[in-house]
Amino acid sequence: GAVVSQHPSWVICKSGTSVKIECRSLDFQATTMFWYRQFPKQSLMLMATSNEGSKATYEQGVEKDKFLINHASLTLSTLTVTSAHPEDSSFYICSAYVGGGPADTQYFGPGTRLTVL
């Protein structure tokens, strides 16, 4: 149980194009979904928090117009990197949060490696 999928697992795109990453909770409904960015040999950096049907909350320093988050349902959240540039190349990870007592846990997707040429 508590499986989170992420698609695509890797993507290469040209500078200036947009890339969409999907995050799905497969066997549960998530109260909240989170998006992280991870640089090599570093910890996870929280980018934004999203709840179904409402606007995402972005962490300080994260450009909301560049990293668009849509949370259409309790099982699907998408991150769109708009007008991507080489500095956006990174490993992006989503997680789904199951809230409430003993279930209070984040479950992570397998990540998406984005390379912008």
Next chain:
Amino acid sequence: AQTVTQSQPEMSVQEAETVTLSCTYDTSESNYYLFWYKQPPSRQMILVIRQEAYKQQNATENRFSVNFQKAAKSFSLKISDSQLGDTAMYFCAFMKGYGGSQGNLIFGKGTKLSVKP
């Protein structure tokens, strides 16, 4: 604000031996959860073990156990009978209790564990 500190950037252990990873945290919250996540070379974040702060009993999951010292704000992970598949980055993380933060995790910087044959 909560902080999580992992003071051991890298550790190594011989196969079949026991290793302990350290984690300390700082919080003024009384209701919270602590986690250890494992990130192997595949970069998939895997939940290893979870501890509720209100429980005095230390959590265990097969070969993995924690030493939770609430007063000292310490949360170490012990891996017994280490296996090659335990080679990974290990992250300690803190979460406020349900309703306190919508499931936000505060991560430490990680400890890279290498299990040697």
